[in-house]
Amino acid sequence: MGPRPPAGGLTSAEARELVARHGPNVPARPARRTWWGVARRALREPFVLVLLAAAVLTSLTGDVPDTVVILVVVCVNTAVSVWQELRAERAVTVCRR
Numbered sequence: 001m002g003p004r005p006p007a008g009g010l011t012s013a014e015a016r017e018l019v020a021r022h023g024p025n026v027p028a029r030p031a032r033r034t035w036w037g038v039a040r041r042a043l044r045e046p047f048v049l050v051l052l053a054a055a056v057l058t059s060l061t062g063d064v065p066d067t068v069v070i071l072v073v074v075c076v077n078t079a080v081s082v083w084q085e086l087r088a089e090r091a092v093t094v095c096r097r
Contacts, residue, residue, distance in 0.1 A: 048078065055070040
């Protein structure tokens with residue numbers, strides 16, 4: 001490449017050459033995630049796995065009310081996680097425009 005300008009940056013010709021060779025300097029867009037994929041990932045969180053194990057154990061002991069409460073907590077937690085993540089993804093998409 002040619003001599004550097006006094007400020008130490010690329011010349012316009014160097015910048016054009018690099019863009020032509022490597023493409024523009026923009027981050028790749030991540031693949032859009034479905035709500036089901038986000039929910040699946042939320043259900044793999046350690047906290048949720050512990051709650052699911054607790055639900056299995058309480059159901060084995062015959063404690064139906066506690067099992068139902070634990071499963072409701074898992075459902076609410078998963079729904080909130082999915083809602084927050086999809087909302088954040090939409091916000092990032094809007095910011096990129």
